[in-house]
Amino acid sequence: MNVTVRLFAAFRERAGSSEISLALQAGATMSDVIALVGQRVPSLGPLLAAARPVVNKEFVAISHVVTGADELALLPPVSGGQSRFWLTEEVLDAREVERLVEHPSCGAVVTFIGTVRDHSEGRVVDYLEYEAYPGMAEAKMAEIGDEIREKFRLDGVAMVHRLGRCAIGDASIVISVASPHRAAAFEACHYAINRVKDIVPIWKREVWKDGAVWIGMHA
Template identity: 45%
Template sequence: MTQRTSIKITSEILSLQDCTNFVEDDSCGGIVTFVGTVRDSTKNKTVTLLDFSGYEPMALKEMQKIANIILEKFPIHKIAIHHAVGELKIGAIPVIIAVSSAHRKAAFEACELAIDTLKDTVPIWKKEHFEDGEVWVNSHP
């Protein structure tokens, strides 16, 4: 059987095309992607960059666990979950999730569950940098 998941944590630039290429298949009528981008402001403050760090061995296990849950819960063909670490400037992509399925509804629901679960369970932390300081957005590493 072909590999149905692509899980990746990297300090390199993430590629939406790589994720889409991985999940696409002639049997699938829908591919849904989520692309998280670094925005320039939050809570009335100007963001200069985000710094992502994490406990990679555990993060990879948790990301695979999410993919496995998605494969069991929804009739999807493949899923890719890729996350960047390191300093990311405005407009950069810290996370991409791509899901393919025969029908769109399963792909949409699977993609939404994947990003929501990733944000809740994967040990990757985000520090927001502002012109006047920095703050951890979620639990400290």
């Protein structure tokens, strides 16, 4: 099916057009739409993690299934808005992520920090390298955010993943969630990191003194 996606403000300027036409498979979701827009306009990739998907003038989750008759739009954050799902090659700051989810109504903020360890399967690891599929990776991170927000009734979710070279002890991912209740917050973080490993297109390369391997590609 063919659809048209409307773009506004910074998205429109970066794309050089107020609309983008896409060919989608039946059953495609707004997550697929965001990923395809990122492929069509690579310069939009870093911004799309903050996109708010709209279908027929209503905000929807990125898991929303679209049809050929729908009016689609991707909205940038309003003034003062900030992406809560992003990739970076900079050193991660857990407090920066936590500040995005803190709220007076929440009695618990739980943060998971994944760090680079110095060994794996009996080998001494020198460092790790991470590579991602930009645009799609952020969209899938946001999809997980929507999922755990609903599943665990959270008030806030934020997530950032490191790319490039990571030294031993560096944080490679930070996930923060806010909830009125601590049990839900702990469960949500545990669930979220497993979902990241399942569906987010980010790859890890372990580097040793005498070789290297992409994890999952042992052959």
